[in-house]
Amino acid sequence: MLANVINLPAQHDNSHLFELIAQDIETKGFSIRPGALPALIAESLLSHQLSLNSAKYQDAGIGRGEDQITNRFVRTDEICWINGESDAGKRWLDWANELKNYLNRRLFLGLFSFESHFAHYPQGAFYKRHVDSFKGNTNRVLSLVTYLNSNWSNDDGGELVLYQDETDHVGTRVVPLMGTLALFLSEDFPHEVLPAARDRYSVAGWYRVNSSMTDRVDPPR
Numbered sequence: 001m002l003a004n005v006i007n008l009p010a011q012h013d014n015s016h017l018f019e020l021i022a023q024d025i026e027t028k029g030f031s032i033r034p035g036a037l038p039a040l041i042a043e044s045l046l047s048h049q050l051s052l053n054s055a056k057y058q059d060a061g062i063g064r065g066e067d068q069i070t071n072r073f074v075r076t077d078e079i080c081w082i083n084g085e086s087d088a089g090k091r092w093l094d095w096a097n098e099l100k101n102y103l104n105r106r107l108f109l110g111l112f113s114f115e116s117h118f119a120h121y122p123q124g125a126f127y128k129r130h131v132d133s134f135k136g137n138t139n140r141v142l143s144l145v146t147y148l149n150s151n152w153s154n155d156d157g158g159e160l161v162l163y164q165d166e167t168d169h170v171g172t173r174v175v176p177l178m179g180t181l182a183l184f185l186s187e188d189f190p191h192e193v194l195p196a197a198r199d200r201y202s203v204a205g206w207y208r209v210n211s212s213m214t215d216r217v218d219p220p221r
């Protein structure tokens, strides 16, 4: 028995990182962890995203399901949903699922599903201040963003600015550097993406509670 255990290949152990994230969310409602996404996942997401041709992208919309509209005054990024068909997508979804299970055990958040997409902000693209979920319309509970840009400099813009509440106009800035993780409670933190001076690559995702118990079918996006 013991020999078997010792011979197991080294598994990447996420529990230390997951615990730090849980503590951040418990105490502050958000977590910013520079370079924390395992490098193998970050690198495979980036190479997959770079291989997507423009036909795979759609203009990002505002709102949900059939109510979704494109509003170029609010956001100008383009997105591609991750369905787990690629190895990169699978690795990412597995990792996100492991984090979901950890946070559910640790914080009793009742997270049920996870949806995510690649986002490409071409030069000049932005996403104006918004919240990811509206109170009373409980669906997205926890937002998770990771960034896939190496060598991002102060002049490149494109920071995520996370505000404490509606009255906060200073916020916390997050540089979209490779492997940095940003998580925040979706209803509580208004945020924006400042205009990027060069191509900005990221993956944005949301954990949702199961709200399909209501009378209407809850659209997956």
Ligand SMILES: O=C(O)CCC(=O)C(=O)O
Residues within 6 Å of the ligand: 119, 127, 132, 145, 159, 160, 191, 192, 193, 202, 204
């Ligand atoms: O890319 C980011 O930093 C945040 C993106 C965002 O706010 C969103 O897609 O809802």
Ligand SMILES: [Fe+2]
Residues within 6 Å of the ligand: 130, 131, 132, 191
């Ligand atoms: Fe957002």
